[in-house]
Amino acid sequence: MERREKLRVQKLFAELHVPKRYQSKTLETFQPELHKGRGYEMATRFVSRFDEIKTEGTNGLAFIGPPGTGKTHLAYAILNALLPRVRSAICGSVPDLMEMLRPRDEDRKVGEQRLQALKTSELVILDDLGAERESDWVTERLFMIINARYNEQLPTIITSNVELGVLERMNGWERIISRISEMCYAVLCDGKDRRKHKKG
DSSP states (O other), rough: HHHHHHHHHHTTTTTTTOOOOGGOTTTTOOGGGGEOOOOOOOOOHHHHHHHTTSSSSSSOOOOOOOOSSSHHHHHHHHHHHGGGGGEEEEEEEEHHHHHHHSSSSTTTHHHHHHHHHHHHOOEEETTTTTSSSOOHHHHHHHHHHHHHHHHHHHOEEEEESSSSHHHTTTTTTTHHHHHHHHHHEEEEEEOOOOOOOOOO
C-alpha cells in the first residue's frame, strides 16, 4: 500500500524531483560553523525524533532568513534522510508547485489530484515561500494546502527569504501565517550569503 502511494504521487509530480544540486545534500555535508542560528540543530532533532514529532500538533519547521544561509540545504537534507521512512513526500519550490496546480484544458483533473496530494502526503517541502507571483488564485491554493495539512497535523517543511510577519501583512495571508505559526517551529537562519562567498 505504501509503495503504491509513493508511485501515485511520483506520477502526479513527474516533473518534480530533488534537484541535482540538492540530491547529495545531507546533514553530514552541512557546515553549521559557517551559518548562524539553530537550523542544523533543529533539522538534526527533527530527523532523529521524526516518528515522535510527526504525531505532535507542532510537527514542522519553517526556515526563515536571507538567501544563501543554508535553508534549502537543510530542507532537502531532511527529505533525503526521511524518504525511506515516509509513506509519500512532495518537494518543490512554491512557484513551481503553483504552476503545476494551474488548470490545463487538456486535463483539469490532474491539477485537482496534485492539489489533493499536497494536502495529504505524509511530508511536504515548500521551498521559497513568498517567491511566488501574488494573486488571489495562488493565495487561495496556498491556504487550501496549509489549512488541510494543519487540520490533519501533517509534517511540513517550509523555507522563505521573507519574515513571517511580512508575509502576514500580504492580502489574504493572515490565516495562512497563523496556521504556519502553530504547525511549524520558526527557525532563523542567518549569516553571509554562502553562494556569493564561494565565488569570492
